[in-house]
Amino acid sequence: MEEFWQQMVTGLATGSVYGLLALAIVLIYRSTTVLNFAQGEMAMFTTFMAWTMLHWGHYWIVFPLVLLMAAAMGGFIELVIIRRVEGGPILNIIIVTLGLFAILNNVATWRWGGIPKAFPAPPEIQVTGIRFFGEGALDIGPTVVSYHDLTILVFAVGIMAALYLFFQYTPLGLAMRATAQNPIASRLMGIRVGRMLAVGWALSAAVGAVAGMLIANLILLQPPMMMGVLLYAFAAAVLGGLDSPVGAIVGGLIIGITENLVGTYTPQDVLGPDMKLTVTLIIIVLVLLVRPTGIFGKRAMRRV
Amino acid sequence: MRRPGRPPTSKLIIFAVLAFFLLWWVPFSHILPGWVPLGLGTYRTYQASMIAMWAIVALGLNILTGYNGQISLGHGAFVAVGGYTAAILMVDYGWPFPLTIVLAGVIAGTLGFLIGIPALRLTGPYLAIATLGLALATPQVLKKYDGLTHGTQGINVRSEVSDQVGVLSDFMDDVFGIHLNDDQWVYFLALFIALLMVVLAVNIVRSRIGRAFVAIRDSEIAAQAMGISVPRYKTMAFAISAFYGGIAGGTYAQVVGFVSPESFNFLLSINFLTTIVVGGLASILGSVLGAAGLIVVPEMPGLVSFIPGAGLPDELSWAFYGAALILVMVFAPYGLAGLFHRFVRWVSSWPAAWRAGILAGLVLGVVARVVAGELAGAGVGLVLGLVAFCAITAWIWGPALTRAGAGGYSRSVEALRGIRSSSGQTGAGSEDGSSENHPDAER
Secondary structure: OHHHHHHHHHHHHHHHHHHHHHHHHHHHHHHHOOOOOOHHHHHHHHHHHHHHHOOOOOHHHHHHHHHHHHHHHHHHHHHHHHHHHOOOOHHHHHHHHHHHHHHHHHHHHHHHOOOOEOOOOOOOEEEOOEEEOOOOEEEEOOEEEEHHHHHHHHHHHHHHHHHHHHHHHOHHHHHHHHHHHOHHHHHHOOOOHHHHHHHHHHHHHHHHHHHHHHHHHHOOEOHHHHHHHHHHHHHHHHHHOOOOHHHHHHHHHHHHHHHHHHHHHOOOOOOOHHHHHHHHHHHHHHHHHHOOOOOOOOOOOOOO | OOOOOOOOHHHHHHHHHHHHHHHHHOHHHOOOOOOOOOOOOHHHHHHHHHHHHHHHHHHHHHHHHHHOOOOOOOHHHHHHHHHHHHHHHHHHHOOOHHHHHHHHHHHHHHHHHHHHHHHOOOOHHHHHHHHHHHHHHHHHHHHHOHHHHOHHHOEEOHHHHHHHHHHHHHHHHHHHOOOOOHHHHHHHHHHHHHHHHHHHHHHHHOOHHHHHHHHHHHOHHHHHHOOOOHHHHHHHHHHHHHHHHHHHHHHHHHHHOEEOHHHHOHHHHHHHHHHHHHHOOOOHHHHHHHHHHHHHHHHHHHHHOOOOOOOOOHHHHHHHHHHHHHHHHHHOOOHHHHHHHHHHHHHHOOOHHHHHHHHHHHHHHHHHHHHHOOOOOHHHHHHHHHHHHHHHHHHHHHHHHHHHHHHHHHHHHHHHHHHOOOOOOOOOOOHHHHOOOOOOOOO
């Protein structure tokens, strides 16, 4: 039983990272219906920038700076590259994001090298005697939880809540929701649709940057590190429904847990840890067959 | 009711593909030694064979994604099934390779049919990610069930291939006096299979089946109202497309001589999709051009460095490739085939005297270069070759293209935007099939 809880908690932590990156994917998909294949590489790139900056400053100074830089990068990519192909065939935009993938990955390898690097966990903070973040582990009855896993969970929930508040209660959030729902009507209402899309990319890049910095502590920092995570994130986004931010996080958690449980509790000779990805993917496809637009996704209505 | 003197467009496509392989590769053996299968380099021969193999996959994927509108990011799986079928049959059962390639296609096609059934429920990005799952699972499945697949070490078929090809090459040497080495024979075999598949694809696309595919892509509801069985044709598209993948896999086993789980990772599947989008969706010519582009372009920094001052560091070749992808998508949204059609239309709008003059100048220039042996750089030769090829094609076939092919072409690709919003534009008639019935529809 102890092992079960252990697997659950580990699954929740990695699942939160998948969920965060899935959230970044959903943020872009909602407004532009683009699957951004460069999302993982953008996160990897910003994590490398963070790694460089950590030589000069404290983690909690670098962290917000990196978020700002990531946002600037996301907005820049939208303004300079994506805007040129927006409105074109959807597959073309996907290929452009694949091009970005190749560029970011290659430039990172060229600039920082392929040798894996250790990336620190967020250092601990004491607030009124309660310890947040940092290294080490915490005993919570049935099992032991590492502080970093808790950190990831807290970040996932925190970002989710912040985004909810942003989209529900700020004028900018309202404008972005309107743009996602109906770009033409939004433009007629005086919303700068193009600017909203750029803000969406910036926001998404920032969320991805958090995911990158958190996972870099678990798997070492290196150029191909986000590839696997990105695929899980896509699966999570699809499972939860591509237009649902809540679905992204929930999908990530489900995938994180399923993956760990499948690896531990299926017969080793037929399935076992080697096949955990395959079994997880089969489960996702089965879910999609019942709900073709994901668990939380809206069924697309069509006028004929 | 075909107008006299107008070449049928399907023949034009076959001509163009043939011309691409033969005209472009062969006459420039002097300018670009090693760039021609009959030239020197084993590696270049291998590359040319790979282009043929990629073209087969691209044709199949284009039938599914370009003509039928179902996005697949998992075609590597079908290629893997084909490759492994061929390799296992040759190594473990000693089958002759032509049979293994056929069976590779059939088995992959059956698998494609089975996958096409659940795929009926999914559309757009959901289908894309579900099929990406297929591509991801492939290497793991191949590694896990090693009783059949020989596990992580892969299967080496090189000796079987060279034995069997050796028989052919001896026969041709004795009877016809043709001397070619094994790699060159493999190249011509791959080319032969690719051309066969091109002809098949042209016939599928221009038949009742192809028209049904396009009708479903443009509007499922309208197609259904016309009496087309949507599930039947969608699964059929999957099966045909997977059959192509299987044939390509069988060819891959011959060309590379080795299959392993890591040969078929998910990046391969993503590259297949890139091939058809860069080449041109819903275009046979585009599938071939895309395959050539995708094999050659990652090596371009090496080519570019022939030109002084234009060298790129080798470590940045992938960034170069990424930038090339972005540039093609920005400046040629309908891919290389769209660019080609635009160019042909532009050239054929020139006065005939200009065209004749420029063509003559180009031919003279190329001949002069070959004769004088003066070579400014490999890149110049490549560009000249491509321009000359386009000019010749435009000269001969240009007027026909403008009338029937080109206009319909871009409009039917336009309809692919239906993939973007689920409320696809209805009624964007496809010229792909219907131009055969109403040759005067454009007028």
